[in-house]
Amino acid sequence: MPQQTNRKLIILDPSLKDTGGHFYEYDLAVAAAALRREMSTEIYAHKSCSAGLAIPGGEIQPWFTTEWSAAGGRIRTVVRFVLSNLPTSLRVPLAKIGRRVWGLVKNWGRPPRGADKTKISAAAKTFEIEAIAAIRHAMAGADDIIFLPTIRTSELFALWEAARNTAALQSLQFHVVLRRDAAEMDLPEGGAPGISLLFRNMQTMPTGAAFTFYCDTDQLCRDYELLPHSFEFRLLPIPFPNSKPDAVSLERWSAGSKTKLVYLGGPRVEKGFHLIAPAAHLLQKRFPGTLLWRLQAPASDGLEEPEVIEARRRFSSMRDGSIDLVDRNLNSAEFQSLLLSADIVILPYLPEFYRARSSGILVQVLAAGKPVIVPSGTWLSSQTNGVGAVEFTEPADFADAVLRAVQQLPKLVQEAQGRAAAYTAYHDANVLLEILEKGGHRAGEYP
DSSP states (O other): OOOOOOOEEEEEOTTOSSSOHHHHHHHHHHHHHHHHTTOEEEEEEETTOOTTOOBTTEEEEEEESOOTTTTTOHHHHHHHHHHHTSOHHHHHHHHHHHHHHHHHHHTSSSOOOOOSSOOOOHHHHHHHHHHHHHHHHTTOOTTSEEEESSOOHHHHHHHHHHHHHOGGGTTOEEEEEOOSOHHHHTSOBTTBOOHHHHHHHHHHSOOSSEEEEEESSHHHHHHHHTSSSOOOEEEOOOOOOOOOOOHHHHHHHHOSSSEEEEEOSOOOTTTTHHHHHHHHHHHHHHSTTTEEEEEEOOOOSSOOOHHHHHHHHHHHHOOSSOEEEEOSOOOHHHHHHHHHHOSEEEOOOOHHHHSSOOOHHHHHHHHTTOOEEEETTSHHHHHHTTSSEEEESSGGGHHHHHHHHHHTHHHHHHHHHHHHHHHHHHSOHHHHHHHHHHOOEETTOOO
8 A cells, every 4th residue: 555645745856857867767756656655746847848748746847947067057168169169189189188187176185165155156046046936836844855856066055045044944854865976066166165164054053944965875975974064964776767668669679680789878978978989980890780889869958078079970970880879868668668679788987977976877777687888996886796797997998898798798688687676676766755754774775
């Protein structure tokens, strides 16, 4: 019997715009679990969210005008515009140097914590105003769950300021998931201090509102708990919907005898999209006619990263039928079809970005019992633990990892399928809701 409750679930998710990315799958799974518990759910999404976007069990409100990728993104946009007008011989090396420098800054000791006096950015102030309006619109009460599945430091600072200064918010419960690296969140951003100073401010100047913090990997929990504060970080699963595949799409993508190497998610450098083109070029020469690279690569809303642009150019030059770009966002049934059609899923993520960060796509891959290629020394490799998976240590090793996976495919399939059911049990939206309601798991209790 479903657990009945009068509590409401209010999801504030400015990143939800369409079916692209993991935001939609995540919210879809959580809303479905809430429906089974007879808990009403309201989802406050980005204002531009697709008119036809639907989440059964959840009422979507087009609301926010800023999102994670856009807030504070003016410098990024200018840099990409400048790079896009340079020749390939310059823009790709310059982009790589810039990304390496950022990676060093992000992980170099304890980053600066900023000043006590802050003036948050216009984007963060807009988020604060819109979040207050959403909470009032939802008529949130003291027993309701206000859930933020992702947030920037400046947005969290703005929300805390709102809770301090708005009487109607001071009895509410905010459940906040921190999914970015602790070092990155400890950098001043959007006019707000680094998160260490914010935590100290929250403890020395408390509000009546309750803030509970979560991460979705064990390592992130530990990283945040090393910062100077006394908050406890609780571990959340990474839910995904149990969607049925679209029969037509599954039949089309499963057809043919070639080994199907599938890339899922958006084409981003941190996810290693640019590593696929040289690997495909090399292996197609060695094994002509035997491999099919099917890559989910919807066009970006804005300027794409130079390496992604170059990768698209290289793919367009490979006209032997070995490359199939899926250049649009997929609904949940289509995404499941693409996943199930794969012989091997390739996740060539850059280790410097995913040492502690999670991947919702990996969770779905492992739950589906699919062999996968992942970077070593990351959360992804800690989850596969060498079972049903092949690891690569450096970008230059990725092509060799693909070759090894193809050669070991029968063994990898058997291992991946044997592990799927046990891995799926924890990453369930029902478990997530139980944790939000009852307290949750400490770091170290991850299965």
